[in-house]
């Protein structure tokens with residue numbers, strides 16, 4: 001008889017690896033963020049101040065500078081990712097020229113409806129611009145219309161919209177006290193993720209909307225909205241719950257921005273509602289401070 005410990009069989013190995021994976025997911029490591037491990041417990045990584053974001057460069061990927069876990073210096077001012085905001089794609093350039101001519105949100109909505117630069121418009125039934133009160137101090141930006149939104153021409157009217165309404169109600173908000181839009185105005189076929197060219201073609205309108213509305217706070221619902229407006233390649237799991245100050249042309253001061261989980265993600269992963277609740281409380285506290 002040998003003294004060496006029994007070797008695990010292939011099926012025991014597999015079961016142990018699956019258990020480890022499940023444990024990591026339960027602990028919140030639910031996203032593959034990079035190929036290279038990064039030790040977040042050591043010195044904080046510098047955030048990207050707005051001055052450090054190149055004005056015209058259009059790199060292929062968003063700036064890779066993850067925010068520190070908690071910055072003592074408070075929120076950092078950032079600009080939207082140059083790869084999207086300064087995209088050289090024809091549709092994005094034309095959108096930039098058009099969007100800046102809008103003097104009001106109503107005029108902007110009309111320009112979005114007339115805009116033919118985003119190919120998604122060809123397969124969509126309706127342009128979905130916004131819902132709520134355009135003077136509201138809270139602006140919520142989601143991803144893109146789904147089937148219900150496409151049919152009705154309003155954002156967040158399907159199941160995830162109903163959850164969003166319930167979430168807002170917990171902190172005393174509703175569609176008369178917020179304005180809701182998306183980073184994309186037309187439904188991507190089959191609800192696929194929008195491409196970066198589609199986002200770049202809509203982003204000038206979204207930024208002009210923020211500038212014209214001048215909200216006190218912008219909530220980015222989900223990873224697509226967060227990566228369209230913040231210059232980080234980190235996933236929403238890492239970005240949610242942290243405040244950023246977003247510099248937008250036409251605003252006197254950067255606007256506070258809070259990334260949160262998307263309601264449709266919460267419908268699929270109800271165990272993450274605890275974090276969403278924390279973020280809602282942070283939003284309420286911020287609004288209470290500024291009212």
Ligand code: URA
Nearest residue numbers: 142143144145155156
């Ligand atoms: N999901 C979004 O991100 N936006 C909508 O309008 C609807 C669902």
